[in-house]
Amino acid sequence: MDGRAVAPAAGTVLNALASGRGSAFAIDAETTAAVELDASGEVIGEVADDPDADTALVERCVELTVAEYGDERVSGGSVRTESEVPMAAGLKSSSAAANATVLATLDALGVADEVEREDACRLGVRAARDAGVTVTGAFDDASASMLGGVTVTDNRTDELLAREEVSWDVLVWTPPEQAFSADADVARCERVAPVAEVVADLALDGRYGEAMTVNGFAFCAALGFSAEPMVEALPDARGVSLSGTGPSFVAVGERALLERVQDRWNEREGTTWLTTTRNDGTQRR
Known part of the structure; x- marks a missing residue:
């Protein structure tokens, strides 16, 4: 009973x-999960190229x-993940790993087509809470990765308030340090909840670029990150924000303008890369 899936x-x-409401968008960088189920009574996890990773x-x-x-017939098995997404970088690596693993397991069980994607996503959110890798449950991050x-x-009720397909170019800067969401x-x-409520209203109104930018300045202040990368991105980017609890920053907009931002971000230590949004979400492979 084998299954395989990829999640962005x-x-x-x-x-x-800040407020329990959140918003995120899927980007074109993948985590792959391969699952084999058996009757061993134990589940063993493995992360490719990182034998000491927490599984x-x-x-x-x-x-x-x-x-x-x-x-x-099934009581155990193994799961192996491999990822293009840097861990503890604010780019939802945990949500991607959870979604890929849940869908790969459903694939191995032969029921992937029978389970609603939102329900599959909520299983991964439950697992994240059980494993202590998230404070909020990260339904916002997980839903973007699962649904595209x-x-x-x-996130207080794991309710999907809105979803929209988007076609954005995306610039990511990831510095060398890590920042774990649970910390x-x-x-x-x-303390920035009043600002977060404004951001939520902007997002629900489809004004995602403005929402990102307001969120970024608020959470840079709350989490102790410099907002200088955001200032460097404006006004070329349609929107720019600290991603998650950092340390990565993400900017969206027109590719030619984002390339100008990339030139500035390339002067910083770390890695910059241009990518795009994804609308297909988590998929079997």
């Missing part, structure tokens, strides 16, 4: 740590999916 990374429109999240994804949709396009959610100062983030 995502960038931030609104960080959900609790993907193991929990398999366990929950088998418990929900499996039968007495840009989504707006209420974010939630109390400081909650």
Whole structure:
């Protein structure tokens, strides 16, 4: 009983740590999960090229999916993930890994076409909470990765408030350091909740670029990041933000203008790359 799936990374429109509402958009960088199910009673995870990586999240994804949709023939298995998405960079690597693993497990069980994608996404969110890799459950990030396009959610109830397909060019800058979502100062983030509510209204009105930029300045202040990369991106970018709890920044807009931003960001330590949005979401392979 084997299954395989790929899930895209995502960038931030609104960080959900402040108010519970969040928004994110899928980008063209993938995490792949390969799952083999058996009757061993144990799930073993592995991350390609990183034998010491924490695999609790993907193991929990398999366990929950088998418990929900499996039968007495299946009690364990293995999962191996491989990713183009840098870990702990604010680009939703955990959500992508969870989504790919859940869909690969559903594929192995032979029920992938019978399960609604939102329900599959919520399984990964449950696993993320169980594994302690997220504060909010990250339904905003997970829904963008699972469904594609840009989504707006209420992470307090795991409700999808809006989804729209978009075709944006995207510029990403990832500095060398890492920032783990579970370590974010939630109390400081909650202090910018009034700003986050404005951002949520902008996102629900389809004004994603403006929403991103307001979010970015607010969360740079709350999380202690310099907003200088954002200033460097404006006014060439349609929108720019700290992604998640950092340290990456994402900018969207016209490719020619983003290339000008890339020239400036290339002077910084780390990695810059141009990509696009994705509307197809998580897929079996």
